[in-house]
Amino acid sequence: MKKIGFFLLCSILLVSCGSQTIIEWVDFVKINGKQYDAVYTAVISDSVNIGEKVGEVKFRVADNVSNPSYRIKEGDAAFWEKGTEIYSVKDREGLIAIPDESEINGYHIYKTDENNLNYHYKDLALETINKVEIYEGDYEPQLTHTIVNEQEVAEIIAILSDGETNPAFDPNNTYGDPIRFQVVLYSEEPIAYKFSIYYDGNVWFWYPWDTSIISDEIESHIRKAG
Numbered sequence: 001m002k003k004i005g006f007f008l009l010c011s012i013l014l015v016s017c018g019s020q021t022i023i024e025w026v027d028f029v030k031i032n033g034k035q036y037d038a039v040y041t042a043v044i045s046d047s048v049n050i051g052e053k054v055g056e057v058k059f060r061v062a063d064n065v066s067n068p069s070y071r072i073k074e075g076d077a078a079f080w081e082k083g084t085e086i087y088s089v090k091d092r093e094g095l096i097a098i099p100d101e102s103e104i105n106g107y108h109i110y111k112t113d114e115n116n117l118n119y120h121y122k123d124l125a126l127e128t129i130n131k132v133e134i135y136e137g138d139y140e141p142q143l144t145h146t147i148v149n150e151q152e153v154a155e156i157i158a159i160l161s162d163g164e165t166n167p168a169f170d171p172n173n174t175y176g177d178p179i180r181f182q183v184v185l186y187s188e189e190p191i192a193y194k195f196s197i198y199y200d201g202n203v204w205f206w207y208p209w210d211t212s213i214i215s216d217e218i219e220s221h222i223r224k225a226g
Contacts (some may be wrong), residue, residue, distance in 0.1 A: 025062050025078040029096065029110055031055045031086055035072065036096050036110035041119045042191050044089065044107045049190035050097055051088035058082060092117075092190055102140045104133075104184060104194060117191065121208035124185070124193060126157050131186035134222055135194075141182050145224050156183070156221050160195075163205075163212035171200040178205075181222050197222065 027038035031054060044050060058075025059082060077084065080098060087107075089095040094115030097107040111117050118124055131148050135141035147153055160183075171178050178198040186192045197206045197214065204214040204222075 023066065023068060027078050027110075028072075029057065029077045029080065029086065029098070030072050030074060031096065033074065034112050036112055039109045039111050039117060039119050041121075041193050041195060042109040042111075042117065043104045043184060043194050044097055044109065045105070045186055045190055045192040047106060049090050050107065051090045053085055054088050054096065055086045056082075057084040057086065089190055095191070104135060104141065104182065105192075109191065119193065121160070121193075121195060125187070126161065128187040128189075129153060129157060129185045130188070132156055132221075133184040133186070134224070135182040135184065136180075138180055147221070147224075152221065156218070157185075159215050159218045159221070160206070160208070163208070163214045165210050166205075166213050167210045169203075169205060169211045169213060171198065171205065172202055173200070175201055183222075 029036045055075070057077040057080045059073070059077070060080060061070070061072075061076055062079050084098060087097045087099075089097050089109070092115075094112040095117065096110045098110070099106060100108040111119075130150070130153065131146065132153050133146050134144050136144050147156065178200040181197045181199070182194050183197055184192050184194045195206060195208065197204065197218070199205075199219075199222075204216060204218050206212055206214060
C-alpha cells in the first residue's frame, strides 16, 4: 500500500465535488501506536483464537473527514464506529480482529505492514491444508458444505493450483453477474484463508493474483449436494 507521508493511510483518490473533497479511504485501524490494514483473504479459524481486548475505536474518519492533510490519530478507523471493540489474535503478533457479523467466523482481520502473514494463495503452505469450507453469496455468505476428506481436499487444491492464468479474460455477463462462491482453506493455524471463485454460466474463474481459469472439475466440489 502506498502511503503519502504518514498522513491519510488512505488511497487518496480525491474527487472534487464543487467545494467538497471526497476521500476514498482504505480499511484501516490505528491502535496502540500502529496502523493495521484489512486483510481480505484472512479469517479467524475459530473464535477460540481471539485474544484479549486491546482497545476501542475512538473516531470514524469516513464521512467525517474531508481534509486531505488530516493526520491519522490513535483510535482512528476508516469505517468502524466509535466504541467498536478491538481484539488481539492469539499467538499472532501484528494481527488484530474486530467483531463483524457479516464476516465468515465472525471477525474481520487486520495486519501491520511488518506482519509476515502470507495472505496470497501462492504463499500458502498448501500441504498443511486439512479442511475446506464452501460458502455461497456476497454479503453474509452462507456455508453450504465442509470437506475434511484428505483426498478431496487434495483434489480441490490441485484444481486451484493448476488454473490457467488469463489476465485478459472477460466474464460473460449476458445473464447477470457471475455467481460467487467463497472457499475457505484451513490448517492448524489460527488464521484460515478465503478466496472467491466465480461462475459466469460457462467458465469457472478466480483471482489468486491475476485472473485464473479453473477446470470444470471444480464444480463437483463447489456444488456438492448435501
